[in-house]
Amino acid sequence: MYECFLEIAFEAELNTNEDPECLAMAHELCNENPSTRNTVIMEFRKMLYEREECNPHRTDDAFLLRFLRARHFIVPRAHKLLVRYCNFRTQYPHLYEGVDLWGLTKVKDAYEGSMLDRPDVGRLSIFRFGTWDPSEFSVDELVRAGMALTEIGIRQPKIQVLGGTVIVDLEGITLKHVSTLTPTIAHQIVSLMGVAVPARLRSCHIINYNWLLNTFFYIFKRFIPQQTWDRIFFHGHDLKSLHQHIDPACLPTRYGGTCRNHVSIGKWFQKIKKYRDAQFDKEMKALGYLVKE
Numbered sequence: 015m016y017e018c019f020l021e022i023a024f025e026a027e028l029n030t031n032e033d034p035e036c037l038a039m040a041h042e043l044c045n046e047n048p049s050t051r052n053t054v055i056m057e058f059r060k061m062l063y064e065r066e067e068c069n070p071h072r073t074d075d076a077f078l079l080r081f082l083r084a085r086h087f088i089v090p091r092a093h094k095l096l097v098r099y100c101n102f103r104t105q106y107p108h109l110y111e112g113v114d115l116w117g118l119t120k121v122k123d124a125y126e127g128s129m130l131d132r133p134d135v136g137r138l139s140i141f142r143f144g145t146w147d148p149s150e151f152s153v154d155e156l157v158r159a160g161m162a163l164t165e166i167g168i169r170q171p172k173i174q175v176l177g178g179t180v181i182v183d184l185e186g187i188t189l190k191h192v193s194t195l196t197p198t199i200a201h202q203i204v205s206l207m208g209v210a211v212p213a214r215l216r217s218c219h220i221i222n223y224n225w226l227l228n229t230f231f232y233i234f235k236r237f238i239p240q241q242t243w244d245r246i247f248f249h250g251h252d253l254k255s256l257h258q259h260i261d262p263a264c265l266p267t268r269y270g271g272t273c274r275n276h277v278s279i280g281k282w283f284q285k286i287k288k289y290r291d292a293q294f295d296k297e298m299k300a301l302g303y304l305v306k307e
Contacts, residue, residue, distance in 0.1 A: 144186020
């Protein structure tokens with residue numbers, strides 16, 4: 015039953031068409047008005063050309079709409095986000111240029127996602143960095159995978175509108191892991207959580223941590239804007255506290271939930287490769303990725 019659901023879900027995973035339900039939610043969640051949307055996009059594009067603060071690889075309506083939705087359709091805020099997005103790509107080209115997209119399956123279970131996208135949670139992603147062995151591949155590969163995951167996800171209007179919720183499970187984290195966490199890596203990870211990409215972070219939940227992670231939290235806090243910090247919640251090992259924010263129906267059984275529709279990023283990339291189309295390949299190659307057959 016699960017495999018059947020997974021196949022059906024991935025057939026729709028790469029759909030970039032709008033649907034009436036998505037448009038209705040866009041009005042509620044993103045302050046998007048269908049009658050004025052084109053006018054706002056034109057205003058955004060005009061600001062982009064007039065200020066000349068960045069040079070994005072795309073300026074079409076669908077691309078600019080991602081940034082407007084991520085910033086509640088407030089043009090100046092969307093513009094600032096686009097500038098940060100372009101600056102991030104300029105600053106860290108090694109995270110995408112020449113990166114073998116399908117080779118990122120190597121991160122296996124370090125990322126996990128739910129195939130249930132609900133208005134109250136959006137896309138639920140789980141980061142399990144304690145499952146990663148630093149001797150197998152570098153922390154850069156984790157960041158590259160996270161960036162690709164984000165770029166692919168925000169192609170979908172549904173994800174642009176619903177946004178996402180993140181659980182950072184620090185079980186298994188050791189000093190060996192923490193030693194890889196430089197300020198640069200922390201900045202990159204925070205940037206991918208909605209600070210420099212057009213993704214709407216609903217909330218972030220930190221679980222299963224101990225005193226070893228004091229340095230971890232301190233380094234991250236340096237780069238997190240206050241409005242983002244206000245959406246971060248610390249639960250320790252208290253699953254009841256987590257359940258107050260996320261319906262157990264969305265959570266895997268190890269977190270006291272009942273959801274069985276979770277998939278590792280390794281399998282997710284395999285399915286994306288199977289169901290992608292020519293437009294997907296074109297867009298990802300334009301971003302700098304290697305998209306092999």
